[in-house]
Amino acid sequence: MLAEQQPLLRTKGLTRRFGGLVAVSDLDLEIRPREILGLIGPNGAGKSTTFNLISGFYKPSAGELFVFGENCTGRSPLAISRLGLVRTFQHGSLMRSMTVGDNILLGTIHGVRGSAQRRARVAETAEMLGLTAYLAEEAGNLPHGLQRLVSIGIAFAARPKLLCLDEPLTGLNQTEVANTLAVLERIRDEFSCSVLLVEHNMKAVMRVCDRIVVLHHGQHLATGTPSEIRADQKVIEAYLGHRHEH
Ligand SMILES: Nc1ncnc2c1ncn2[C@@H]1O[C@H](COP(=O)(O)OP(=O)(O)OP(=O)(O)O)[C@@H](O)[C@H]1O
Structure with missing residues (x-):
């Protein structure tokens, strides 16, 4: 198989139990180069849990995780991030009392050598996110939507091959959502970076994702393009028939 056709990430029978509860059960999924993959479900x-397993924050109870072809099962989050998989956290990952520029600089620490190169990376990242005018502002003073973009900027400053975003649209207004989706498309198209998007905003997921994986009760329910998922009877019954956005 040609390198560019290999999935960036693949799970095989990935399972995580918490006591008697099986939070993720026997999950096979793959993330391909240059795609935005949505992970949805009630x-x-x-x-x-899947997100935490993929980024190494949880160890699987069973199954395997391959990142860029390497078996990463049981590896630490740092070891996995050094391969080029970077994640954000549901409630943002920024330092409120630091400037936007210094926040983005944090994201360059492991991946970029030399202060001039780091400054250039911060400037390029800020430009890409539309944050150049705010570089000297304290991050905690920015509107919520811009703070969320700064969190993406910190993660993307490392120039990952796979960017994993945990509910990046929560609390954003329509303009901010549209703005963030445009950023995700640029990340995919201009930097050939794949994005894993865990998100409850179905309209946004349907608009931006190339493929979508649906989970239900810890199990894989369906995988497909947005139009395939919208038309999937199992998905409609389990999820899309109800409104689960929050
Ligand atoms: N650390 C934990 N300890 C015990 N149970 C957990 C833990 N994390 C998750 N669970 C349980 O595992 C199941 C899956 O939870 P998970 O948070 O992965 O779902 P989710 O799809 O992300 O939900 P949400 O959309 O509400 O964020 C739930 O029943 C949850 O209560």
Whole structure:
């Protein structure tokens, strides 16, 4: 198989139990180069657990995780991030009392050598996110939507090959959502970076994702393009028929 056709990430039978509860069960999924993959499902479906398993924050109870072809099962989050998989956190990952520029600089620490190169990376990242005018502002003073973009900026400053975003649209207004989706498309198209998007905003997921994986009760329910998922009877019954946005 040609390198560019290999999935960036693949799970095989990935399982995580918490006591008697199986939060993720026997999950096979793959993330391909240059795609935005949505991970959706009702509350408690296992999305966050999957996200934590993929980024190394949880160890699987069973199954395997391959990142860029390497077996990463049981590896630490730092070891996995050094391969080029970077994640954000549901409630943002920024330092409120630091400037936007210094926040983005944090994201360059492991991946970029030399202060001039780091400054250039911060400037390029800020430009890409539309944050150049705010570089000297304290991050905590920015509107919520811009703070969320700064969190993406910190993660993207490392120039990952796979960017994993945990509910990046929560609390954003329509303009901010549209803005963030445009950023995700640029990340995919201009930097050839894949994005894993865990998100409850279905309209946004349907608009921006190339493919979508649906979980239900910790199990894989469906995978497909947005139009395939919208038309999937199992998905409509389990999820899309109800309104689970929050
Ligand atoms: N650390 C934990 N300890 C015990 N149970 C957990 C833990 N994390 C998750 N669970 C349980 O695992 C199941 C899956 O939870 P998870 O948070 O992965 O779902 P989710 O799809 O992300 O939900 P939401 O949309 O509400 O964020 C739930 O029943 C949850 O209560």
